[in-house]
Amino acid sequence: MADLRTNLAGIKSPNPFWLASAPPTNSGYQIMKAFDAGWGGAVWKTLGVPVVNVSSRYGSVNYRDKRMVGFNNIELITDRPLRDNLREISEVKKRFPDNAVIASLMVETREEWHNIIRDVENAGADGIELNFGCPHGMCERGMGSAVGQEPKVLQTIVEWVKEVAKVPVITKLTPNISDITRPARAARAGGSDAISLINTIQSIVGVDIDQFVPYPIVDGKSTNGGYCGPAVKPIALNMVKNCAQHPEVNLPISGIGGVENWRDAVEFILLGATTVQVCTAVMHFGFGIIREILPGIERYMDEKGFKTIEDFRGKALPNIKHWEDLNLKYKVTASINESKCIGCQLCYTACEDGAHQAIALSTDPANRIPSIIDENCVGCNLCSLVCPVEDCITMERRDDAKQHLTWGERTAAGNIPKGFNDELAGGLHHWVPEPMEALAKKKPRHYKG
Amino acid sequence: MAEYKRPTSEQEFAKNFSPKKPLMSDTEAYYESSRCLYCYDAPCINACPTGIDIPTFIRQINNDNKDGAAKTIYESNWFGHACGNVCPTEELCEGACVYNNSDVKPIEIGRLQAHATDKVIRSKKRLFITGKPTGKKVAVIGAGPAGVSCACELRMLGHDVDIYEAKAKPSGLCVYGVAPYKLTNEEALDEMTYLQEQFGFNVHYNKPVTGRADLDRLEKEYDAIFIGIGLGGTSKLGVPGEDKRGVIGALEFVEELRNKHQSTLVGSKVIVLGGGNTAMDAASESCRMGAESVIIAYRRGPEEMGAYSFEFDLAKKSGSKALFNVTPVEVMGNGSVTGVKFIRNKTAYGKIEAIPGSEFVEECDMVLLGTGQGKQVELLEQISGVKLDQKGRILDNRGRIVVNEHYQTSNPKYFAAGDAVNGGVEVVNAAAEAKKAAHGIDGFLKK
């Protein structure tokens, strides 16, 4: 049976699923409820300098009938009094001693940092998370992402924190930076025990096209917010991987960004995260989603024979290479499973208009099953991605699996194209139709013109 | 048996005849439109006789452009709203939807179509601008789907149009024939008002074109004439006793029902003769009117019925029973009908043969004849040069039933489409053909 217990730089929790510092961790009431439901840890809504919030605060990206595939907010850190939060931290710890309670903090001066760290440690927090990530409201006051974007400043503050902190310190990173490993390395240099990432991405989720104001709207005006939810997961995964692979970072990672189900969590762990944090999914569906997450990851681990999280943590990292180290001799082409095909011809139009004109339609209009033109197929995957039927288009290996040649090896051998019309370039040998053929092509009867 | 109580008020009638395809709410339309795959050269389009660009209008609904959706629909089909409700979509667009191939429920195209068009009809928003006036005038006989569609298209092409309609309301069988659970009078007429206000054709109601004198006048006053008169009344059965009280044509029954609702008289034991869609409708409707027993009697077996299987299913679900392989030989009764005498058949090599001595009487107090509609031969015969075949179908100048793309008859000034030409299919066929006929007329007028 899978053992889900985790230890992130000394912070122990019964499972790797933590609530991220956000509205779901605004109060002891919510965190008790979450622990009761099965969550392993919670990063308390950021405590710190006093703030005032606006209304409204959130915006959303909906994709067709799917709501909140992306989510943004212009909310600040907690607006509740520090003393109430401290009292509730001790109450939660007393009732749930085995669950991890991490205090997220954001203050300005060295003295403020020292004081607040003592306060939360006295209240019983198992760890501290430094919020250097908030991309709105706080950065204008020289905190949040304003710190996260300046590795030097970040390092200094981590050092202040480490002067007094007795519990492990996690530095939370902002993604609003071109190289995430720079602040990660600064955190390590400052003595941070772990990092967590990502915080939200600066964003405008949409514009009200009648009022001419972006969302969310505050009295006819708006401001950029922080983007999160399922849509940011790919960005978060990449940044987690960058930190996990960088030899000078070498810190335990708590992965954040778009985690909603067990599979998302497994992906973060495979890229090196020890725990994951969840915000948007809980804001959308409530604490109850843990009922799907826990059995999901347990089943996965049992099936794979993983006893602990450590057994598969970072397991995908060795398979992530630089582009120049990929095998240029590997060849796949698309293959359509005719018995599954429903005849929507989305693959045809995608390849025809958006890729390589490598899919043909039958000349018999009654037969709607397309066919792959093997010699034109470059193996890009597009058709298999647009196909609405599971496993209907598969990518089949066509090379003999004996050859291996990378761009790096070709470069070393001096065997790469040099001029713009060089014989050695890839596209030169790839067939494309003549431009005028586009106009001669038969169109569906309802197309105009 | 009666699952339905005999309706005594407008509310009870509305309950018994509640819509088969109720209007979608915005939320339902949003979710349903989200499912559409946006197929390439979509099979649903190719299955629609009017070729509506279905994936485009569904995408327009999904992207909150319902006016645009309605415009896409109307550009192909001037009876867009009626068709969304009354089309046999199971056999047409929805039957062709690729989702059927993966055992997923097809997109509810008809209801989405009705949703989008309902919005513009209610908002009275103008979507089309009529063509530059050509100074030509066209007379249209009949304000049914064929006539009105032809009129709209002719107005788009800039020709003036006068419609002569025998009855007091437009839309033909949409108000006089189609089952009330598919389309209400209000819905049908609102679309007509919407179209008429937008296209500005004139309709002269209660003005049947009956004889040579009328035709002479039209020929003198108009540059072309379109025949959209549909079919005639219910054909005779041809058995003794069919003039008894209580024997009514299914078509005439439906017409009364559409106009008198719960005041329509319906027997308590009804026999419906026939196996077509009209017979199925009449049976479903009799059940909904609270008849105690409704029996559909058909000469052949169930698989040979002309009706769509979903219409037969609906009739059964409404409470009708069916008798197969029986031929009516006499309507019994003394003044009023009391029953029908049938003889049983067997079918040998596609032919029905009566089984001697197998006669029996099925009691009833009402007989509905779903025996098909006759052609309006008397009128058509008076048009000089218009040739008909033995079945009363209109021929073109090469002796073919009018099916060419111009829908021109053997008298070049006369064009025809809809039931009068195709022998009775669906509203959508009339709309598709009449649109083409309008272009035929346009070509003729430009010569």
Ligand SMILES: Cc1cc2nc3c(=O)[nH]c(=O)nc-3n(C[C@H](O)[C@H](O)[C@H](O)COP(=O)(O)OP(=O)(O)OC[C@H]3O[C@@H](n4cnc5c(N)ncnc54)[C@H](O)[C@@H]3O)c2cc1C
């Ligand atoms: C009972 C029944 C149920 C049906 N249900 C459906 C259904 O569910 N779905 C579907 O798609 N189709 C249905 N149909 C078929 C559909 O109604 C017809 O195919 C369609 O209405 C044909 O249109 P049309 O314009 O050719 O003829 P009609 O609708 O018959 O219109 C002809 C018009 O011409 C007028 N007219 C006739 N003679 C003259 C004259 N001499 N002078 C002036 N005006 C004249 C008539 O009053 C009428 O208004 C049904 C038909 C029937 C009979």
Ligand SMILES: Cc1cc2nc3c(=O)[nH]c(=O)nc-3n(C[C@H](O)[C@H](O)[C@H](O)COP(=O)(O)O)c2cc1C
């Ligand atoms: C397969 C692929 C290749 C791309 N190649 C280029 C490129 O060569 N040059 C470029 O400026 N952007 C390139 N882009 C980025 C797009 O132009 C665009 O900025 C990005 O996809 C975001 O827009 P979207 O959300 O509409 O996809 C590429 C995008 C894709 C999906």
Ligand code: SF4
């Ligand atoms: S893999 Fe790419 S190139 Fe090959 S058929 Fe599919 S879309 Fe076309």
Ligand code: SF4
């Ligand atoms: S996308 Fe898939 S289902 Fe659609 S036609 Fe292509 S192979 Fe068939």
Ligand code: SF4
């Ligand atoms: S066939 Fe179905 S899924 Fe495809 S475009 Fe038509 S309605 Fe949409």
